[in-house]
Structure formats: C-alpha cells, structure tokens
Amino acid sequence: MGNQQSHSKDKTSQLWSAWTPTERTELQARFDSLNQPPHFSTDLYHCILPNLKDISQYLEFAKQVLKSKDTRIIYTVFQYAVEKKQASLETFVSWVVKTAIPIWFENGSGYSWSDTDSSTLxxxxILNYAHEQDKQKKDDMAWLYEDSKSKDDNKNIVQDEWKEKVSQSPSKLTETEFIDWIKNTPAFIGLFQVAIQFMVMGKPEDLHKSRLDHTSSPQIQKHNKETKRLFDNKFSSLINPFDYYMLTLYLPHNALSWTDYERTQRGADQDVQHDLLFSSRRDGMSWQNFANRMVGQGATLTIIKAKDGSLFGAYADEAWEYANTDWYGNSSNFLFRIKDKYGAWLATNANNHYQYLCWGKKSLPNGFAMGGQFEYAGLWIDSDFIHGHSRAGPLCTTYSIWLVRPLQKDPDADETGGKGGVLSHAEDMEFMEMAGKKMYSKDLGPEPTNSDQEEEEQG
Incomplete structure (x- = not known):
C-alpha cells in the first residue's frame, strides 16, 4: 500500500514538472474549482470530465492534449461521446467548433462574442478537409488511368460514403479511421486544444505562441464611435469569427503575431494588428478613396459581398504600388470563397500574374486584378467601380480591406494616390490587410454574365 502511494506521488510530481510555475498555479486553481466554463458545450464538458477525476488524471490529460498533442486522447473523448451521447463525428465536431471559436476569438482579438449560429460552414x-485534400490528390492523377466520366462517378460515390460515415449516429468510425482523419485535420486538433486549455488552465500564458499555433486570434483594431455604430459593434460587417478563423489558417506567422525582434525592427509597441483600411460603408464610393487607402500599406485581404449574398475575396502578400503598371506579387497570394462552402485557391506558379493595380492610363487596363490574365482575371474590379467580374461569384456590391501586416515604410517614399471614378455599383466592401498563404482561383464559380450585374441597392 505504501509503495503504491509513493509511486502515485512520484508520478504526480513528474507530471507537475512539465509545467511552468505560472501554469502550475492555474492548473491547481482550475482543478480546485472545476466547473463548466463559459462558451462550453454541456455535452462536450461531460464527455471530458471522466478524464479529470483526480489531480493525477487531470495533469495527465492536460499534458497529453496540450504538451504531447496525442491524438489518441481525443479519440478517448470521442468514444465516450459515441457510447454515452450516441454522437456522430458531425455532432462531435459541432460541439468543439461552437465551444472553441468564441474562446479563440476572445483570447486574441479583444472582442467579446458568443453567437454560434453561423458555425455550419x-x-x-473541418469535417471534409482531409477528405477533400485526399480526393484532390487522386483527381490530379486520375487522368492517367481512367476516363473523366468514371472519375466523376467514383468521386461522387466516395463523397457520399464519407458524408454517410460522419453523420451516422452513433458513429461507427473505427479508431484507425478517426486517427487517420484527425491527423490530417490540424484545425480540429487546434480547436480541441483551445477548449481544453480554457477548461483546465484558462487563457494562454504565451499569447505570441498561441497566435502562431492558431489557438488565439490575431489582435484586431478596436472600433471608434463611427465604426461601432456602422458595424453594430461587430468587428466586420461582412465576415464572422468562424469565417475569420478559416482565413487565418492560411496566413504566414508574421501576419498572426510578431516576435520581440520583429517589434523592435518595426518600432512597434504592440503585436501585429489587423486594421480596417477601407470600407465602402464607412469611406464612400470613390475609386480614389479605395486606392489611396490601399496603396503602400502592406499585405491586404479584400473581402467582397455580392448582391446575391456571395462572399469572396483575395489576399495580396505584397503591398499595392502606385506607379507599377505591370503584374507583380508572389505565390503567397490567394483567392477564397465564404458562401455555401468555404473554398481557397492556391497560386499555381503558372505565371507571375499575382496582382495588378492601374488607373489613369489610356493604353492599359485600368482597375484592380488578382490572378489569371486580363479579360479572365480571378478577380477584377474596373476603375469606374461599376464593372467587374470574379470567378468567385457575381459582381460585387460590398467591399472591405483589412491590413494584417503593415509595410515597413520609408518616411521619404512617395505615397500619393491616384484619381478615379465613382463606385456607383458597389454597396459595401472591406479590405482587410492580412498576410495570407498561397491560393489561386481556378474554379471558384462561373464567369458572371451581364444579367448578373444588378443595379445598386438604395439605402
């Protein structure tokens, strides 16, 4: 009996040694007052509790999830959910997403948020990411050994089989199937860690590391009185934190958080912040405002809402230039869609047509372009702000641009803007300056026809 107690104490001491003094204090405090945290799914909470019966189990569970990142412990929680709650994988993912995203967002952004009604996309x-990646690899090679019709038929069969598996209640997934899925779905592992971190330790001690690990949101610009009123105190009029989380998965590290060295180099007294550069709702409808606010700032994310409700946009890794009338940029640029189904398209490196901005030139196309080529760009906005097209959806009506990684500026550089027409067809647009991962639009959607170009809504 004495040897067992001694062994238990030694094991507990060893588990404590894995944590910093601050982390130990938080772990003990949370264990002593263990209860269901804010934002937490009740079902998920009760499926985790059996792993936290005593301090030794508590520390072991925390270590496996947060330190070792052992996917088998997640399967243990999932299996309990299947046995006790008759859960499907679809249901389990929903519990985790609805629990973790509000925590992720509040940890880093500085905004409070609890609306989980828009979590479906x-x-x-997350459910289909690994499956879609595997399917794409097979599609890339399928032309070698089968005709297109049989390829499409097989694709549909496999897709239907997977949908049936993830929705089956209770789940019939084997441990091997679950582990294979989760190992190829890093976003889910990260969100599970967000939930467990909050439950057993509270907010992360190292916010910089947490942002780089996608377990805390980047810092977001605070509203002033005007934007608070215009956006109803939401951080964006176009996207919600679920959409924002997906986009941040593709951002490079220096658009998520800066090291102390990077802050020193930039002369910054805070972490990188995602700032709203332009909103047609706030800044009006002129091309000149659009260009002046965007040129020379840094990496940008453009978000567009069409009149049919489509949401799409593009990320530009390099700063937009005033005098450069050629295509430029790099392969980190990408196009995305956030409507009906998330989609992101990486650059193919087929050419160097990453981004283009030109106005006031008689001999050149005047407008904003991302990817592709003239007359068939992945995204095109004419300098009159009336005409345009996108492979992602119909003509835009709402715009925004966010700055996620400011340029290190030369104080003597010329940052003058350009002249332009009236944005009479656009209703609202945000440009979010963000640094992103490489994507490219090949098939976001059909090229819109003239019938897609509706008149601007009033009000």
Missing amino acids: LEEY
Whole structure:
C-alpha cells in the first residue's frame, strides 16, 4: 500500500514538472474549482470530465492534449461521446467548433462574442478537409488511368460514403479511421486544444505562441464611435469569427503575431494588428478613396459581398504600388470563397500574374486584378467601380480591406494616390490587410454574365 502511494506521488510530481510555475498555479486553481466554463458545450464538458477525476488524471490529460498533442486522447473523448451521447463525428465536431471559436476569438482579438449560429460552414470545412485534400490528390492523377466520366462517378460515390460515415449516429468510425482523419485535420486538433486549455488552465500564458499555433486570434483594431455604430459593434460587417478563423489558417506567422525582434525592427509597441483600411460603408464610393487607402500599406485581404449574398475575396502578400503598371506579387497570394462552402485557391506558379493595380492610363487596363490574365482575371474590379467580374461569384456590391501586416515604410517614399471614378455599383466592401498563404482561383464559380450585374441597392 505504501509503495503504491509513493509511486502515485512520484508520478504526480513528474507530471507537475512539465509545467511552468505560472501554469502550475492555474492548473491547481482550475482543478480546485472545476466547473463548466463559459462558451462550453454541456455535452462536450461531460464527455471530458471522466478524464479529470483526480489531480493525477487531470495533469495527465492536460499534458497529453496540450504538451504531447496525442491524438489518441481525443479519440478517448470521442468514444465516450459515441457510447454515452450516441454522437456522430458531425455532432462531435459541432460541439468543439461552437465551444472553441468564441474562446479563440476572445483570447486574441479583444472582442467579446458568443453567437454560434453561423458555425455550419466551418464545421463542414473541418469535417471534409482531409477528405477533400485526399480526393484532390487522386483527381490530379486520375487522368492517367481512367476516363473523366468514371472519375466523376467514383468521386461522387466516395463523397457520399464519407458524408454517410460522419453523420451516422452513433458513429461507427473505427479508431484507425478517426486517427487517420484527425491527423490530417490540424484545425480540429487546434480547436480541441483551445477548449481544453480554457477548461483546465484558462487563457494562454504565451499569447505570441498561441497566435502562431492558431489557438488565439490575431489582435484586431478596436472600433471608434463611427465604426461601432456602422458595424453594430461587430468587428466586420461582412465576415464572422468562424469565417475569420478559416482565413487565418492560411496566413504566414508574421501576419498572426510578431516576435520581440520583429517589434523592435518595426518600432512597434504592440503585436501585429489587423486594421480596417477601407470600407465602402464607412469611406464612400470613390475609386480614389479605395486606392489611396490601399496603396503602400502592406499585405491586404479584400473581402467582397455580392448582391446575391456571395462572399469572396483575395489576399495580396505584397503591398499595392502606385506607379507599377505591370503584374507583380508572389505565390503567397490567394483567392477564397465564404458562401455555401468555404473554398481557397492556391497560386499555381503558372505565371507571375499575382496582382495588378492601374488607373489613369489610356493604353492599359485600368482597375484592380488578382490572378489569371486580363479579360479572365480571378478577380477584377474596373476603375469606374461599376464593372467587374470574379470567378468567385457575381459582381460585387460590398467591399472591405483589412491590413494584417503593415509595410515597413520609408518616411521619404512617395505615397500619393491616384484619381478615379465613382463606385456607383458597389454597396459595401472591406479590405482587410492580412498576410495570407498561397491560393489561386481556378474554379471558384462561373464567369458572371451581364444579367448578373444588378443595379445598386438604395439605402
């Protein structure tokens, strides 16, 4: 009996040694007052509790999830959910997403948020990510050994089989199937860690590391009185935190958080912040405002809402230039869609047509372009702000641009803007300056026809 107690104490001491003094204090405090945290799914909470019966189990569970990142412990929780709650994988993912995203967002952004009604697209994205990646690899090689019709038929069969598996209640997934899925779905592992971190330790001690690990949101610009009123105190009028989380998965590290060295180099007294550069709702409808606010700032994310409700956009890794009338940029640029189904398209490196901005030139196309080529760009906005097209959806009506990684500026550089027409067809647009991962639009959607170009809504 004495030897067992001694062994138990030694094991507990060893488990404590894995944590910093601050982390130990938080772990003990949370264990002593263990209860269901804010934002937490009740079902998920009760499926985790059996792993936290005593301090030794508590520390072991925390270590496996947060330190070792052992996917088998997640399967243990999932299996309990299947046995006791008759859960499907679809249901389990929903619990985790609805629990973790509000925590992720509040940890880093500085905004409070608890609305989980818009989680479906992210849940589907996470459920199908590994499956879609595997399917794409097979599609890339399928032309070598089968005709296109049989390829499409097989694709549909496999897709239907997977949908049936993830929705089956209770789940019939084997441990091997679950582990294979989760190992190829890093976003889900990260969100599970967000939930467990909050439950057993509270907010992360190292916010910089947490942002780089996608377990805390990047810092977001605070509203002033005007934007608070215009956006109803939401951080964006176009996207919600579920959409924002998906986009941040593709951002490079220096658009998520800066090291102390990077802050020193930039002369910054805070972490990188995602700032709203332009909103047609706030800044009006002129091309000149659009260009002046965007040129020379840094990496940008453009978000567009069409009149049919489509949401799409593009990320530009390099700063937009005033005098450069050629295509430029790099392969980190990408196009994305956030409507009905999340989609992101990486650059193919087929050419160097990453981004283009030109106005006031008689001999050149005047407008904003991302990817492709003239007359068939992945995204094109004419300098009159009336005409345009996108492979992602119909003509745009709402715009925004966010700055996620400011340029290190030369104080003597010329940052003058350009002249332009009236944005009479656009209703609202945000440009989010963000640094992103490489994507490229090949098939976001059909090229819109003239009938897609509706008149601007009033009001």
